Amino acid sequence: xxxxxxxxxxxxxxxxxxxxxxxxxxxxxxxxxxxxxxxxxxxxxxxxxxxxxxxxxxxxxxxxxxxxxxxxxxxxxxxxxxxxxxxxxxxxxxxxxxxxxxxxxxxxxxxxx
Amino acid sequence: xxxxxxxxxxxxxxxxxxxxxxxxxxxxxxxxxxxxxxxxxxxxxxxxxxxxxxxxxxxxxxxxxxxxxxxxxxxxxxxxxxxxxxxxxxxxxxxxxxxxxxxxxxxxxxxx
Numbered sequence: 001x002x003x004x005x006x007x008x009x010x011x012x013x014x015x016x017x018x019x020x021x022x023x024x025x026x027x028x029x030x031x032x033x034x035x036x037x038x039x040x041x042x043x044x045x046x047x048x049x050x051x052x053x054x055x056x057x058x059x060x061x062x063x064x065x066x067x068x069x070x071x072x073x074x075x076x077x078x079x080x081x082x083x084x085x086x087x088x089x090x091x092x093x094x095x096x097x098x099x100x101x102x103x104x105x106x107x108x109x110x111x112x113x
Numbered sequence: 114x115x116x117x118x119x120x121x122x123x124x125x126x127x128x129x130x131x132x133x134x135x136x137x138x139x140x141x142x143x144x145x146x147x148x149x150x151x152x153x154x155x156x157x158x159x160x161x162x163x164x165x166x167x168x169x170x171x172x173x174x175x176x177x178x179x180x181x182x183x184x185x186x187x188x189x190x191x192x193x194x195x196x197x198x199x200x201x202x203x204x205x206x207x208x209x210x211x212x213x214x215x216x217x218x219x220x221x222x223x224x225x
Contacts, residue, residue: 004156006156033212042202042215042217043157043213044215045212056212058212092213102213104156104157105156106154106155106156
């Protein structure tokens with residue numbers, strides 16, 4: 001059974017550019033969430049997808065958008081990158097059912113210069 | 114809104130010492146509570162969880178008890194090892210399909 005995999009592992013972008021981060025959820029997981037973890041901070045919820053529909057969103061601007069595909073993999077897109085977008089972006093998936101924690105990927109480290 | 118507060122780090126202990134990392138929460142409903150661990154260069158791993166009051170979560174010698182009366186979920190381990198060095202996050206979720214709210218994390222250093 002594979003876990004959650006994210007790509008790329010590291011990325012450097014210039015301010016104003018656009019970026020797409022990818023996530024393959026663990027087998028059987030139909031819910032995918034994205035989190036932003038700034039250096040020295042706890043992860044902050046960006047949004048969640050359940051069966052290809054957005055199912056909740058945190059306090060992030062519309063330039064943060066996402067997709068979930070029929071195989072439950074997901075993308076996070078960020079437009080008009082700002083320096084403060086530099087962070088570790090974590091994808092998490094979960095099993096159907098009550099009381100499960102999420103399985104996290106190792107993250108994509110994004111640096112905006 | 115919901116929030117999690119955990120003790121500031123870093124926490125430095127000698128091997129075989131007793132560990133406590135304090136965590137308190139604020140929630141409108143009856144959340145599930147979690148401890149996650151993040152080893153250097155890695156993502157988060159679920160360490161343990163508790164879904165209702167008085168539940169005790171345990172894993173790898175770590176344990177935490179869901180205390181509704183004090184809104185706390187303190188992490189404890191009787192004898193820490195160098196391999197326990199990591200960042201520990203206390204977290205809550207109001208609903209399985211809802212977002213997870215994390216504390217800021219506590220960095221733990223264990224000296225041999």
